[in-house]
Amino acid sequence: MVRKAKTFAQVSDTLGAHMDEDSLLDAFAEGDGLVTNTAFSRLELAYEDAGETTFDTVLFRSCTFDGVDFSGCTFRDVRFRGCRFVRCIMDRAWLNRVDFQDCSAPGLSLVQARLASVALSSCDLSYANVSETSIDQLFACDTRFAEAALQRARLKRVVFDGCDLTRIDVFGTPLSGIDVSTCAFVAPVLSADYRELRGAKVSAEQAVTLAELLGVIVEE
Numbered sequence: 001m002v003r004k005a006k007t008f009a010q011v012s013d014t015l016g017a018h019m020d021e022d023s024l025l026d027a028f029a030e031g032d033g034l035v036t037n038t039a040f041s042r043l044e045l046a047y048e049d050a051g052e053t054t055f056d057t058v059l060f061r062s063c064t065f066d067g068v069d070f071s072g073c074t075f076r077d078v079r080f081r082g083c084r085f086v087r088c089i090m091d092r093a094w095l096n097r098v099d100f101q102d103c104s105a106p107g108l109s110l111v112q113a114r115l116a117s118v119a120l121s122s123c124d125l126s127y128a129n130v131s132e133t134s135i136d137q138l139f140a141c142d143t144r145f146a147e148a149a150l151q152r153a154r155l156k157r158v159v160f161d162g163c164d165l166t167r168i169d170v171f172g173t174p175l176s177g178i179d180v181s182t183c184a185f186v187a188p189v190l191s192a193d194y195r196e197l198r199g200a201k202v203s204a205e206q207a208v209t210l211a212e213l214l215g216v217i218v219e220e
Contacts, residue, residue, distance in 0.1 A: 055073065
């Protein structure tokens, strides 16, 4: 999985067509518009409703989205490079082959979204709400998830590589299929019986740290 994620993250940033802001807003106004085979640079959108638009083979470079509602949108073969998401919503969105690199999205809401194939590199998703989300494949490298909520999510293949998971809230989310062996997994919020830890891949050092944090007695 790591090899696939790194290959995906290195896809060329060159696309032939470019669309302006007015054309994008027209697609939003259609309610179920289509934006395909195009690129945007230094776009600034504030308090717009994307209206369940489909983004297919799109590049966003150095764009700012402030209060934009992407709920119900489809992102397929989409790359975000150096973008900022402020108070944005992607609830019930479908993300398939989506790559975020050097992006800032603190507090991003992804409630009940489906992440079919997503790569994150050097991003900030602290305080993000990813509750009740279905994650088929996620690779996150050097990404901040501090204080993020991952409650009652369904995880299949997830790798956190060198990520900050300080106080991540995984209450009600079984961590089978998740690899956090290279992360700072500090003060996690878990259910009382610690069932979320079953099947999670952790390093030997983390196992000791988690036992101390949770007050669990580990038999010799």
